[in-house]
Amino acid sequence: MSLNTAIDVAPTLDIRRPEAARRLARWAAFLCALAVLSVLCAGCGRIQQTPAAAQDGYTVTLVAQPATPVVGDGTLVVTLRDPAGQPVSGARLQVEGNMSHAGMKPSFGKIRGEDAGQYTVAIPWTMGGDWYVDIKATLSDGRVIARRFPIAVHAK
Amino acid sequence: MPNSATRRAPDVLTWPLLGRFLKWQHARTAMQTPVLLLTALILFDGLLGPQLAPKNLATVSVWLHYRGLVVLALLVAGNLFCMACPFMLPRQAARWLRERFCGGGRPFPAIVRNKWLALALVLAFFFVYERFSLWASPWLTAWIILAYFAIAFAVDTLFRGAAFCKYVCPLGQFNFFGSLISPLEIKVREPGTCATCRTKDCIQYQPTKPLWPVSGRARPRSETGPQQFSDRETQGVRGCELWLFQPRKVGNMDCTFCLDCIHACPYDNVGIIGRVPTSELWRDPFRSGIGRFSQRRDLAALVALFVFGSFINAFAMIRPVYALRDQIGRWLGGASPTSELAVIFLIGLIVLPALLLIVTGFVTRMAAQRMEKIERGDRDRDRDRDRECREPLRVVISRYIYALVPLGFGMWLAHYSFHFLTGGLTLVPVAQSFLADVGLLGGAVQWGLGPMVPGEWLFPIEAIFLYAGAFASIVAALQIALNHLGMTHNDDPAAALKLAAPWVVLILILLLAGLAILVQPMEMRGTLQMSGSRP
Numbered sequence: 001m002s003l004n005t006a007i008d009v010a011p012t013l014d015i016r017r018p019e020a021a022r023r024l025a026r027w028a029a030f031l032c033a034l035a036v037l038s039v040l041c042a043g044c045g046r047i048q049q050t051p052a053a054a055q056d057g058y059t060v061t062l063v064a065q066p067a068t069p070v071v072g073d074g075t076l077v078v079t080l081r082d083p084a085g086q087p088v089s090g091a092r093l094q095v096e097g098n099m100s101h102a103g104m105k106p107s108f109g110k111i112r113g114e115d116a117g118q119y120t121v122a123i124p125w126t127m128g129g130d131w132y133v134d135i136k137a138t139l140s141d142g143r144v145i146a147r148r149f150p151i152a153v154h155a156k
Numbered sequence: 157m158p159n160s161a162t163r164r165a166p167d168v169l170t171w172p173l174l175g176r177f178l179k180w181q182h183a184r185t186a187m188q189t190p191v192l193l194l195t196a197l198i199l200f201d202g203l204l205g206p207q208l209a210p211k212n213l214a215t216v217s218v219w220l221h222y223r224g225l226v227v228l229a230l231l232v233a234g235n236l237f238c239m240a241c242p243f244m245l246p247r248q249a250a251r252w253l254r255e256r257f258c259g260g261g262r263p264f265p266a267i268v269r270n271k272w273l274a275l276a277l278v279l280a281f282f283f284v285y286e287r288f289s290l291w292a293s294p295w296l297t298a299w300i301i302l303a304y305f306a307i308a309f310a311v312d313t314l315f316r317g318a319a320f321c322k323y324v325c326p327l328g329q330f331n332f333f334g335s336l337i338s339p340l341e342i343k344v345r346e347p348g349t350c351a352t353c354r355t356k357d358c359i360q361y362q363p364t365k366p367l368w369p370v371s372g373r374a375r376p377r378s379e380t381g382p383q384q385f386s387d388r389e390t391q392g393v394r395g396c397e398l399w400l401f402q403p404r405k406v407g408n409m410d411c412t413f414c415l416d417c418i419h420a421c422p423y424d425n426v427g428i429i430g431r432v433p434t435s436e437l438w439r440d441p442f443r444s445g446i447g448r449f450s451q452r453r454d455l456a457a458l459v460a461l462f463v464f465g466s467f468i469n470a471f472a473m474i475r476p477v478y479a480l481r482d483q484i485g486r487w488l489g490g491a492s493p494t495s496e497l498a499v500i501f502l503i504g505l506i507v508l509p510a511l512l513l514i515v516t517g518f519v520t521r522m523a524a525q526r527m528e529k530i531e532r533g534d535r536d537r538d539r540d541r542d543r544e545c546r547e548p549l550r551v552v553i554s555r556y557i558y559a560l561v562p563l564g565f566g567m568w569l570a571h572y573s574f575h576f577l578t579g580g581l582t583l584v585p586v587a588q589s590f591l592a593d594v595g596l597l598g599g600a601v602q603w604g605l606g607p608m609v610p611g612e613w614l615f616p617i618e619a620i621f622l623y624a625g626a627f628a629s630i631v632a633a634l635q636i637a638l639n640h641l642g643m644t645h646n647d648d649p650a651a652a653l654k655l656a657a658p659w660v661v662l663i664l665i666l667l668l669a670g671l672a673i674l675v676q677p678m679e680m681r682g683t684l685q686m687s688g689s690r691p
């Protein structure tokens with residue numbers, strides 16, 4: 001299973017909701033929460049901004065091994081290419097998996113090795129179901145490339 | 157024989173600290189306020205926080221903690237969620253608006269003064285929950301809560317009494333259903349006191365206007381009760397808004413544990429009293445504000461929905477459901493996810509339950525008819541034809557369906573405790589990250605926390621809940637049969653066994669179905685952009 005249709009990681013991703021609805025929600029939320037949370041809001045770092053779509057031009061692909069991951073120790077192969085299509089080596093990768101359902105702790109990936117822009121990552125799948133894998137690559141020039149991939153893991 | 161006079165059932169209101177707190181006029185408000193504040197935090201994070209279910213307060217606390225704690229509270233105490241319900245707090249404002257601008261409000265329309273509307277809403281909620289994977293979206297979770305506040309407020313502004321709780325609220329209906337098995341009940345302490353009571357404050361005390369004209373209302377309260385009328389009026393004491401009249405109230409159906417009757421009774425004659433859990437299912441007396449269970453089609457349908465809903469809701473979490481959905485999709489020729497789900501709901505929540513209940517009820521009814529004939533003998537058969545057990549099938553079903561309540565509740569308990577026990581501790585890191593984000597916490601977030609018990613304990617715990625439910629259901633079926641016979645026969649255990657047998661078989665079938673679901677690994681699915689093939 002090649003999962004190279006990355007969704008841009010923009011912390012609040014949601015492809016279903018129009019921007020207008022989100023803005024409306026934000027307003028309603030403010031009105032509701034203001035009374036109790038005015039103190040907290042003052043220095044609030046929790047509010048998620050909606051960033052512009054990733055325009056870094058980099059291509060990140062993710063392939064799971066085996067193609068249909070099952071519960072247990074899993075492997076991911078992440079490929080990183082620059083806008084010119086050249087493999088990017090030497091990036092520092094952070095890989096984190098979360099289920100789409102509340103109640104499971106995150107799984108963190110361990111980088112096992114790199115070969116010409118192909119990074120091998122070990123990650124434990126702790127439950128069957130839908131996962132999001134967030135990949136954050138810090139390039140040698142300090143730039144950060146972030147993507148989110150959905151992956152379905154099967155129960156044993 | 158134990159002498160019942162020597163030992164009274166426990167009454168929570170007589171317990172040292174708790175009792176005093178609950179008798180305090182503002183006890184409910186004191187419980188609602190923290191829950192309301194928590195709800196505000198949940199809304200805030202759900203709408204503005206990270207849109208990743210395991211990392212958002214809204215999804216974690218609603219789908220793990222709220223659901224888990226509600227069923228556990230119903231199991232060990234009673235309808236504690238309604239007691240502390242945050243949706244009822246804005247009602248003071250609604251009440252004020254109603255008095256000022258809506259002429260005191262109107263009665264809830266007669267056509268929906270039953271459980272059908274609530275039943276439709278529960279069904280719609282189950283559907284929306286599965287279709288839009290509510291558990292996976294903090295944003296939608298928060299919006300559901302907001303909609304809840306808005307609807308509760310609107311209904312209670314326009315209509316008198318607790319119309320929202322009694323006729324609309326899907327959560328309330330679930331709690332009423334669950335509280336049928338609870339060990340506590342709000343109940344009169346001394347029936348003799350009620351017999352001599354002339355004011356009946358527990359039902360008709362209204363701080364502003366009585367529900368109907370009451371003769372002698374002008375009489376100073378000091379004549380009849382220990383508290384002064386004027387004091388009580390200003391304190392906003394009111395009688396039961398769900399129209400449960402204490403002296404004739406039976407059981408927990410429709411009781412929100414709001415404590416109003418306790419505060420209203422001038423004789424301090426209402427308590428929170430212990431009972432044998434599930435025992436209210438055994439008999440079918442006239443219940444104040446409800447009538448007889450066996451005469452209420454709407455209630456029976458609601459109970460059926462919650463019983464079978466428990467199985468469908470859990471079934472939706474295991475692998476076979478995806479194969480089934482794909483299969484249905486192929487039959488329908490590439491149908492949308494909505495119609496695939498609609499077919500599963502139609503079969504699992506309507507066709508199959510109806511079929512099972514009709515067959516089971518039919519066999520019981522046939523057994524009852526045969527007993528009548530044997531007893532009277534051929535001699536009288538023609539003359540007495542009119543006196544045969546002619547209870548319509550729907551009454552037989554409505555009478556016995558309450559035997560399924562413990563099993564259905566056991567299944568909800570098993571499922572929700574699974575989620576609660578696997579992920580209960582994730583609340584800690586999620587709360588930590590919330591505090592860290594708003595600058596109130598330094599230090600590391602403990603993302604490693606999660607399960608509350610070792611993984612291998614989960615299935616045994618779930619199974620125990622389900623077995624206990626099935627056992628209580630079998631007991632209830634036999635008790636219902638005994639009481640059913642009480643109308644036409646003397647006690648006859650063998651005959652009761654015959655009447656209950658079809659229900660016992662149904663209970664065992666459902667028990668097996670429940671175990672078959674629980675034994676499979678749960679897969680936590682649920683996002684629309686998942687699995688490639690679906691839009």
Ligand code: SF4
Pocket residue numbers: 344349350351353354355356357358359402403420421422423424425426
């Ligand atoms: S509960 Fe209290 S107010 Fe109600 S009838 Fe009994 S004594 Fe009267």
Ligand code: SF4
Pocket residue numbers: 342395396397398399400405410411412413414415416417418
């Ligand atoms: S006032 Fe009615 S709903 Fe409230 S606790 Fe008493 S009986 Fe239950």
Ligand SMILES: [Cu+2]
Pocket residue numbers: 469470473571575
């Ligand atoms: Cu579940």
